[in-house]
Amino acid sequence: MSLSDLPDDIFHIITKKLGDEDATYLGPLMLTNKRGRDIALSKEILQSANITPLTLDPVDIYPGGVTRTFFTRCLDVENPKAIYYESLRLITREGDIHGSLALLNQLVPTYDHATLTYAMFQMCAGRGDIAGATFDQIFEDLGTRLWFDNYSPDLEDECEVLIETLLSFDPPGEDTFGPIWEFAYSKKISIPDCAYWHGHDYYCEGCYIYNAALRICELL
DSSP, rough: OOGGGGGGGHHHHHHHHHHOOOGHHHHHHHHOOHHHHHHSHHHHHHHHHOOOOGGGGGGGTTTOOOTHHHHHHHHHOOOOHHHHHHHHHHHHSSSSSSHHHOOOTTTTSSHHHHHHHHHHHHHHHHOOHHHHHHHHHHHHHHGGOTTTTOOOOHHHHHHHHHHHHHHHTTOSSSSGGGGOOOOOSSSSOOGGGGGGOTTHHHHHOOGHHHHHHHHHHHOO
């Protein structure tokens, strides 16, 4: 029995499992027949499809890129990963920080990586107050994983992943938002004293977020 012989409900279940694992697996299914294409491109399949493999070379999801059409289909049905990567594209390639934040706002606070990104980008928009409130939520969610007042190895890992991902989008590196950048502030976070005790290339747990935020701003 071939895939084309399967009942619609079984074919749909298989298609969703494949798409959730890797969106590139949907390609062959789209080519089976009209039914395969319709199911593979249905809202339910595209909403949860794992499009991360399509972004390994971000150029592919830029306008005119080889996977842009499929990517925008996912974006149109509010696939969380598509929303996230489009927010990164907007800020790195078009300098559109407000468009980027509007997309990220759809993912906060449900997705940890998007919430952290939202906080970092709010600093670039000159909204240290919103960034501070967002970090308060992040610290609360970290719970016992939080060291000191505002440091966690898990948080550092997420920041470094964000920086690596931004670099893959080939950002301008012009510190575009430097003139309006404002560090996060709230009852739980503010510019740490230790940030002034040592040079830019060295930091400790107490000022890690400050250092990471500056690096991100400089990339953009």
